[in-house]
Amino acid sequence: MSLSVLSNFRSVFTAPDIAIDLGTANIRLYASGHGLIADEPSMIKVRPDDGTIEAVGSGATQLSPDQTQSELISPMREGVVADVDAASALIKPLLKRARWFGLRRPRVLACAPTDACDEERAALIEATRRAGASAVALAPEPLAAAIGIGMDVSSIYAQMIVDIGDGVTDIAVIRSGSLVATSAVRIACSNLVTAVCQSVAQEHGIEPYHREAERLTWRVGAVRSPQFSSPFAVAGADCQTGLQRRVYVHGHEVVAAMTPVLDTIVSAVRDAVKDLPPEIGCEIIESGLHLTGGGACLPGLAKLLAEETSLDVHAARNPLRAVINGARQMLITGAQTELWAVS
Ligand SMILES: Nc1ncnc2c1ncn2[C@@H]1O[C@H](COP(=O)(O)OP(=O)(O)OP(=O)(O)O)[C@@H](O)[C@H]1O
Numbered sequence: 001m002s003l004s005v006l007s008n009f010r011s012v013f014t015a016p017d018i019a020i021d022l023g024t025a026n027i028r029l030y031a032s033g034h035g036l037i038a039d040e041p042s043m044i045k046v047r048p049d050d051g052t053i054e055a056v057g058s059g060a061t062q063l064s065p066d067q068t069q070s071e072l073i074s075p076m077r078e079g080v081v082a083d084v085d086a087a088s089a090l091i092k093p094l095l096k097r098a099r100w101f102g103l104r105r106p107r108v109l110a111c112a113p114t115d116a117c118d119e120e121r122a123a124l125i126e127a128t129r130r131a132g133a134s135a136v137a138l139a140p141e142p143l144a145a146a147i148g149i150g151m152d153v154s155s156i157y158a159q160m161i162v163d164i165g166d167g168v169t170d171i172a173v174i175r176s177g178s179l180v181a182t183s184a185v186r187i188a189c190s191n192l193v194t195a196v197c198q199s200v201a202q203e204h205g206i207e208p209y210h211r212e213a214e215r216l217t218w219r220v221g222a223v224r225s226p227q228f229s230s231p232f233a234v235a236g237a238d239c240q241t242g243l244q245r246r247v248y249v250h251g252h253e254v255v256a257a258m259t260p261v262l263d264t265i266v267s268a269v270r271d272a273v274k275d276l277p278p279e280i281g282c283e284i285i286e287s288g289l290h291l292t293g294g295g296a297c298l299p300g301l302a303k304l305l306a307e308e309t310s311l312d313v314h315a316a317r318n319p320l321r322a323v324i325n326g327a328r329q330m331l332i333t334g335a336q337t338e339l340w341a342v343s
Pocket residue numbers: 022023024025026027078079080164165166167168169188189190193214217218292293294295297298299319320
């Protein structure tokens with residue numbers, strides 16, 4: 001019998017352990033023995049007449065001829081599960097990708113923001129169990145992100161991580177394997193895109209397509225005095241007629257729209273640094289601030305945070321997968337500890 005047949009045979013009886021990063025914009029799953037099995041939008045496509053789920057993840061966001069008939073639903077709001085049914089509908093088919101005959105249900109390590117309240121944690125556990133998990137443990141997202149970027153979290157010297165996702169900016173200081181300070185604001189990249197959409201609607205009379213507004217946000221970023229020679233073409237639906245229209249938006253308009261949101265994010269990070277006890281603050285000056293999540297891709301944000309906090313800011317090399325990469329590594333220790341106690 002070949003090795004792969006043997007291992008498939010064994011997998012009937014030993015379900016893989018799964019790590020999940022269920023984010024506001026993206027869901028990522030890792031299965032032991034399989035690798036990364038999903039990195040897709042946190043979306044489900046539902047038929048409004050009878051609530052039938054037609055597709056999840058990437059399948060939900062792909063354009064199809066019946067697009068107008070279906071409704072896209074996001075189970076997440078500001079980093080936490082807002083709709084347990086929709087979240088379990090999203091997770092279930094993705095979990096199945098790692099099952100062979102499925103005699104055993106997998107154990108799941110799911111990541112949550114540090115400021116998630118008991119009800120929000122319970123909603124994530126419930127959605128994951130309903131999706132087919134036999135036991136669920138939760139891990140703080142910034143701790144997973146820190147491990148995912150290769151930080152030595154067992155170091156006795158404090159290190160700071162800021163994960164700026166779609167719905168939440170999660171800030172943590174890690175020392176000797178523990179979170180010694182945390183704070184979070186439920187303001188992140190989605191608020192930047194919304195602010196740009198509102199500004200374009202107000203100034204140009206079109207509701208930009210989400211993808212277009214997102215691209216504009218990524219292009220302009222957090223650079224305070226951008227030197228753009230020409231305006232950006234943006235397509236969207238005319239606010240009056242609903243017809244498709246293209247407008248030209250200047251970089252400075254985008255900067256003006258994004259500035260209040262960026263100020264909120266920067267203030268949250270600055271306050272978190274200011275509130276640290278002096279000895280931890282000194283250690284952070286040495287180790288700097290590590291940036292993960294989609295926000296780390298925004299041009300100029302690392303520089304802006306460095307100016308505002310006087311710290312060295314390091315944007316992660318693979319910021320979008322930092323949390324899932326860390327959760328994957330936590331699965332290994334989880335299998336040997338009491339991590340699975342929550343179920
Ligand atoms: N290249 C990029 N440049 C700038 N922003 C980006 C880029 N790629 C993704 N983003 C932004 O990052 C966000 C998604 O990041 P991420 O996947 O870390 O969020 P999430 O984990 O789903 O959300 P959260 O952790 O807040 O619940 C989106 O809002 C997107 O606009």
